[in-house]
Amino acid sequence: MVVAGSETRFPTTPSFRLDGQRALVTGASKGIGRAVAIAFAEAGAEVLLTARSLPEMEATVEGLAAKGLAARARTLDATDRAAVRALVDAEGPFDILFNNAGTNIRKPFLEASDASIDALIDLNIRAAITVAQAVARGMVAAGKGGAIINVSSVNGHVAGVNRSIYTASKHAIEGLTKAMAVELGAKGIRVNAICPTFIETPLTAGVLSDKAFLERTIRAIPIGRIGQVEDVMGAAVFLASPAAALINGASLLIDGGLVCV
Template sequence: VPDQDRPADVEVLQGRDVAEEAGAEAIRARGEAAEATVLDVADLGAVTAFFAELPAFDVLVNNAGTNRPKPMQDVDEADYDAVLDLNVKSAFFVAQACARGMIAAGAGGSLIHIGSQMGHVGGPNRSLYCASKWALEGMSKAFALDLAAHRIRSNTIAPTFIETPMTRPFFENQAFKDSVLAKIKLGRLGQVEDLMGAAVFLASDAAALVTGTSLIVDGGWTAD
């Protein structure tokens, strides 16, 4: 049963193994309400229960994902299942559970799925990742059509390579880093801050007529 005492505007931060308490604390320090939770989005039963126990969301940022980069001839079934199950299956059912709550509440909403530039082009050693991110693009477009009557929008943000603690070790390989920077026409790796404007836009009324599309934040990678 939803907690009716919860403030109307609460940001819910979800981590797979550890609650995103630092992020929630930073939001609370600004005088806003935030909660940190633990949810493994690969556990579909837990996903259903998670959304059933909370008031309807206004905005979902659907961000879980993984990659196993290798040539397509070296991919095995375990690789396929790991990437497609998280990047596509989990993303689908997280969005479904969230959208059901939005529909029941009748207030509309915005689904924002974190895709990739690799959902618009191909790349070496990226067959699984490309497959999953192209699938996410198609899913989001279909979601937009299914949910438009409920005033729920569905869009993707498609970033280039973003420098994070998880990706930083890959860029220690100078040849790999040089190959990436050669494709990013603005000449630098992406930072998390580069995605903030896109997310705020798609979450806000400024994007009230934007649905079924992708906001590509790639420094010009896919323009070539």
């Protein structure tokens, strides 16, 4: 037991590096997923990029290879449960999962169709569960723990107009993250969520092209700007790294203070 004022040990800052780690990133063909795959590789991890579109991922892999970094790409439809489990069995075990595959279909609540509801639930919730479960099973079998980062949203904390179903799906991810953290923590697996505000990506390009909407959104963010993928990259590396060794079940808001307003 350390008595107050008597400690002489100099603590060592934990590493933010991911050397020797194997990382899986879903939804890695563009936007946040692509950026985080690059960040993981730059931090020393061996990264497997997955998404439905292979050519875009191959270009990213080539760019990383040119820098001497380790990355590969595989096509994967995250809603195909059998395909997810087969890929994780064949390519795993992984030390890190960035559980990012997702989408948004903007509709007023009263106009949300059965098809759009099913699409959001299937990809944003069911697929996220399938991927996380498959990777976590591999981590447990390997017996060395790991880090899972579920991609939530600022809408996992606050509501948004024309985003009712999306908001519901991200609230589900918040609950899933906490429950996984409780169940898997004792097995050495940390589970956290990142919750971005609007990040400038191909997914948000349409809505952000609306000048009035863009101006309203910027006014709502105390820091006064829309997010960039770089704003997410460091947060993801941190949560995956030894520097976050005691962080489990947390939701890291990357929102410029929007939720505080």
